[in-house]
Amino acid sequence: MDRMAMPPEEMSGGGVTIRLGEYVEPQAPTHVPILSYKIDIAGRAVGEVRLRLGDSDDLKRYFGQIGYEVYPAFRGRGHVTAACRLALNVMRELGYEEVWITCNPENFASRRVCEKIGGAHVDTVDIPVGHVMHEHGILQKCRYRVVL
Numbered sequence: 001m002d003r004m005a006m007p008p009e010e011m012s013g014g015g016v017t018i019r020l021g022e023y024v025e026p027q028a029p030t031h032v033p034i035l036s037y038k039i040d041i042a043g044r045a046v047g048e049v050r051l052r053l054g055d056s057d058d059l060k061r062y063f064g065q066i067g068y069e070v071y072p073a074f075r076g077r078g079h080v081t082a083a084c085r086l087a088l089n090v091m092r093e094l095g096y097e098e099v100w101i102t103c104n105p106e107n108f109a110s111r112r113v114c115e116k117i118g119g120a121h122v123d124t125v126d127i128p129v130g131h132v133m134h135e136h137g138i139l140q141k142c143r144y145r146v147v148l
């Protein structure tokens with residue numbers, strides 16, 4: 001797998017553009033590099049999609065390799081679904097053959113996004129006691145796998 005490919009600065013499709021905002025270097029030995037893309041509709045930032053680079057068990061099991069958010073006023077219009085499809089294209093360009101996305105079980109909108117972009121619900125895992133997520137009150141994650 002070629003992980004040295006340069007990420008695209010922007011990509012458009014499905015009515016949205018994702019535009020590379022920042023590359024966040026790992027801040028601790030356990031952190032991973034993050035590519036943060038703004039979701040843009042006609043020049044207006046409506047949300048973000050973040051690519052967490054790596055394929056550690058911690059990423060694939062708990063954090064997920066793609067995170068996303070749409071600002072409240074712009075939700076329910078399919079923007080994040082379109083942006084995530086573009087994010088999957090970026091991951092493919094970076095050499096990934098599969099992507100794991102995780103959601104809190106009660107986050108039905110996020111789970112639906114995973115389904116709409118072709119994710120299969122593989123399992124729901126307990127967050128181990130002592131894990132940073134557990135310390136933040138997150139007890140379970142649903143894991144979705146998207147084959148690229």
Ligand SMILES: CC(C)(COP(=O)(O)OP(=O)(O)OC[C@H]1O[C@@H](n2cnc3c(N)ncnc32)[C@H](O)[C@@H]1OP(=O)(O)O)[C@@H](O)C(=O)NCCC(=O)NCCS
Pocket residue numbers: 067068069070071074075076077078079080081082102103104107108109110112113
């Ligand atoms: C999760 C989030 C990104 C979804 O954004 P959105 O703009 O609603 O997403 P989309 O419009 O692309 O798709 C949402 C889908 O979920 C569905 N949905 C929304 N609320 C739902 C609910 N309570 N139960 C079931 N489905 C729901 C919508 O109907 C839509 O599916 P459809 O197209 O089949 O009708 C947004 O709620 C958000 O930013 N939340 C805060 C951050 C977050 O939770 N990020 C995900 C972390 S894993």
